[in-house]
Amino acid sequence: MEFPAVLFPSYFGAGPPQEEGGPAPVAGWGEHGQVLEGNRGRRQAQPAFVPRRGTTGERWEAADAAAVPVLLPSEGCWIPSPAPQDILFRSGLCRNLRVGKCGATLDFAKQLGHFFVDHPEDAFGSLGHLLHKNFYLGNSKLKVTASRNSTIRMTALVEDLDRLEARRGCPRQHLASRLRWFSHLCRDWLFEVPLGLLADYLHEELMQQWSSLLFDDSLTGGALAWLPREDEEAPVGCLVHPGGQAMNHLYFQDMVLEELPRARGSPAQFELSGHVRQVAAARVDGQDFVGVRSDYHCGVWKVRGKTGAAPTPLQVVRTDVPASCLTVSPHLPGELSVCTEGGTIYLWNVETGLQQLRHDPQTMFFRDHSPWRWSDFTAHPRVLSCADRTGLQCLDARAPKKCHFDLFKVGEEAGCQQGERVVLPMYLGRAHPSQYLVTTQFSVYVLDERLPLMPVLKWAHMMKAPPLFAHLMPGKPGRSHKVLLGASRTQELLLLQYLGGSQSACQLAGTPQKLHSITGCLQHLPTQLPHRHHLLQQRLAAPAAGLAATLQEDRLHKSMLIFQLSEAGDVFCQRLTHNAVQTPAPSSRDETITAPGSSPLFEAPASSPQSLGAAALRYRRWLRALFRACREPPRYTWPPSLSQRRLFTRRDLEGPAGLSSLQQQMRQRLRQAMQEGGRIQHWEPLALQSPPLPQTLEPAGGPDPLSARLTAAWAGDWEQWWEERTSFSVAQRQRALRERRRRQKRAQGHRSLSASFTSSLTYQSELSELSDTGPPVLSPRRPPILSQEGTPPASSPPVRSPPASPAPDEALLSSQSLRCRGIPKERRKTLRDYLSVWAEGPPEPLEPPGSQASQLCIPSSQSQLSSASQPRRKRPRMGF
């Protein structure tokens, strides 16, 4: 372990950082930093100088135009994590607020509303039961009975609420006095959970979600590992990665490294009880130890260094506070270090258990709010480093309280900027036993334990997002060590090279190089249908979740394989080849700019046909599997409609007995408008009304064949449509015709009801959506109620089969099912009445999208419409 005889000159200060800074876009370019006299022969007259940055490095070039998928996408669709628009408050009224200093405004009310709707039992359960007798939700007047004094009629209140909902976004919304009165009266006691407490928790959760959207440090370290295998002739290895919809499966996949890495056999699979945040691996004595961290559990596996060796789970520990770090010792078998967000650091030995080294909820060098902690091993197997956002310290596990020294401090010592924070520390033991890497959001530092506090190398990395992942590929003596830095949100990937550490001082070699990001391949893919393009875009732009790499050397050429994991569980790979010939003048390859749209991946290649062809093939297969896995069930956008239950009470429907002529007239117009699919622009008498709107494009009888065919093609099951169409037998057609005629006849009598059909349907679809079974599956050919609750069409993936009930409409009508949907007792009968009318005869054919109801201009509730027409994102915890 030699120490460089001469180090590069530099100043050494103390105290907090002086330099004011911020993200500087080009701060890393054009600087040599310092120079030092290099090795010169005795006879040489002139001293030769070497710069700290700017020596030539190795030349690595990307073999393909984009990263290529390594594994096929997993079954089941990926659920994106919440986006800013899910959490932030978006409203015209609030926009002014947001521009101000307060930053993000969280949509607190909406989330609380979600909670009440999603978990009514939790929110109001017991008081609801208690008050059951005292609230009357029927329409009829309360009779004077014994219970009259203690019962109140709630219908008006509910109507007020609905109206309020409908008027959301209306600038002139006034709270009904009745509502205000009710909320004033009930605010303190109606909720199961004390509202203040609930609000506190919800707010806390929202803040946490928001901050994790801004910067999610739980992924630090990355959840991808490559375990090389040495015992075979063909280069093989094992890729350890998480997968599954909740990223709670751990896979050990054997890979063969050919021109493109190829999976061999099926992976060993483990189901874990949490989202896998980090996978760390180290090789000790020819065995790989793989540590896996989820929020509350850490586990360790052992994999023998031979191919085909099955991974053995060794031990699991559970933590009360989320763990933020897990690293595996490169020195001793079965030894790991664990940090929790509570500020505790443990040395974890599989044989002897956990040893607490430190417990300190405060940060080390100055106060910082982040609970993130990290720990890693050092050159001495009993000395561990521990880190928080303010710096690094080294602790001796044998006497952790007494023996420690500062390794890195965010301060003037390392020439940091104000506001700079440690993002990821990493032990570089495989390059040099006493070297350490520290990344911050601005710079990357290489430290030497033997010269603490003073970085031996510093470079402003200029990445847009802080580097959360790093990977080291040690170089052989005399060659540069390669460090890969990866960011999560932006998927940036940077390759750095550095030299020295033992005989000569550390130098940054070559220029840093940007590698392909996963999302960069989008421009090379063949043109997709818009909705698929959107799906692909979303999938490929998922934040990165891990990084692994391996150097592959045979006699003729060296290459580097870089694996990148995305949060969607996709593993992409790119190959860099080493260009041994040092060409000072740039080759033509440098200057070729891949314009968007040009697709070298899919073009017939000239240089190496196999590889490019293989990449294209790989892509095709991946795309096909992705679309198969993520095929959205044919969903037809339903005409936005709203519930009319409150508009037509049963009494209204019974007959227009005691109505005034104006009312009758209005009713008539309403019906007429609904029937025609037109709309009523003004509620004034007919004379003042503007001429009627042109007819809607589509006839009322059902979609014409062309549009049906286009719709089918758009949804991707055109073939099925064609089959159905051709196999449509004559008899069936006749039957259908008869059916229609009968229906038309019947429709005369049920006109008013047919109008309310869509309403109850929408209501149902809302309900089914709320009960987390995924978006409703509707097919226009079936009676709507059946298709609602029955088995989904065969084309939809089996994952999301809603519970099938034998007699759907019966199940729908049973009072239990009605109750569990939150339909008040008094209304159940009304609903049953409606539906029983429907059960008698086959319902009217459904109106094609965008007809009738959308044209209605009854004060419509925008929020309801949007929730019915587009699927809501899946809500994470606490009702959002």
Next chain:
Amino acid sequence: SSNEHTLNFKKSKEACLSYIQDALLQKQWKRAAEFLTCYAESLEKDYSREHISPSEMIWRIGTEILWHRSQGSMKEFSCFMEQMKSLGVKRYLKVCLEHVFHLLCNGQIDEAYQNLSLAESWRFGEQTAIQDKEMKLIQAYRGLLDYYSWSKQKNILLEHGEDGFSDLAVEQEMHGYFRKAAMNLKEIIKIPGVWDIFVKCYVDLLEFYGDHNEARQVLNEYAYNSKFPANPNAHVYLYQFLKRQGEPKKSLISALKILHDIVPSHELMIDFNTMLQKSKKRKNRRLGLEVIFAALDYAGWKENAKAWSCLARQVKQIVISEKHLDWIKQEWNSRKDWWPAFHFSRYLAKRNWRENQSLSYEKALVAGILMGKDCKYFKYVSHQGCKAQLKQFRMLKKFVNKHSPVYLRIAG
């Protein structure tokens, strides 16, 4: 609308910058250069209050491109640098310094020297703290170049001296260089920092002129001033100086003792151990054992045959004399829970045997004494050694068997 114009201008400026950045990171120098010519416009309307001014950006980007594109045309580079110097007052010294570095790395020492002299005479208003530091560095590098000139003259003079005649003019010139170099180097090494190269040169100058006290003082200050970083080289220089001066063992040991305290894994620890083992004092031999044990704790020493032979020799000595077995016991106590897995696993036995037999011999000896003859490492290596009919290993087996009671005393 002027506000809007500013905003648009800012936006396109940022876009341009991101294109440049992208091109640089993909080594597309020509493309970057083309964008840079557009970016130069940003100098005209510099509304920014950013951390890095547009002029600095242009300097940085331009330099980077020219490093890779100019194909060694220093003239072009210098021309660009001169323009950049005139662009920003705040960064003048920094640009000068970087220009000098580039000249030095390309072997143009004389031009570098000229540039340094020019930069040194630059004055503009009051200097900021950073400019002050940069100025000090400029002076120091000039001192360094003066030192090289001095050293060149010295070599000429020495060669001539061998021939038997001395050149007065050369000698005077040499003394002139000495004065200039010493003055500048002396200044910078007073400020806390890592000044290895400057300290070395300054001490060399002082030693040549026989000013040993000053040299010693400089080195002591460099090593022991608490404001300076804990630089192992400072201690190494002091130790080397003391050795050159023929100082007594005692002071050498105390210098190395401090180095041992701050960097137990330093390569000089082998010398230190050898020195201590030879010592007659018990305390020193005890320290020697501690030093070598501590060095072998580190991963970097794991396969250092020299260190293992040092340990094996000392352990053997102690075992044979049967005195001070408690020393071994004490050292072993804090290591017995992890050294076996760290140093003496069966896997390592196989690998060491395959890769370095002499290393495995030394390690097996230590393992046999510390862990008894049943330890995996010793068993494997001695078995293999005997199988290969190596006399050395047979002796080893015999030795360990003979001294097996020692193991019991250490373990007990």
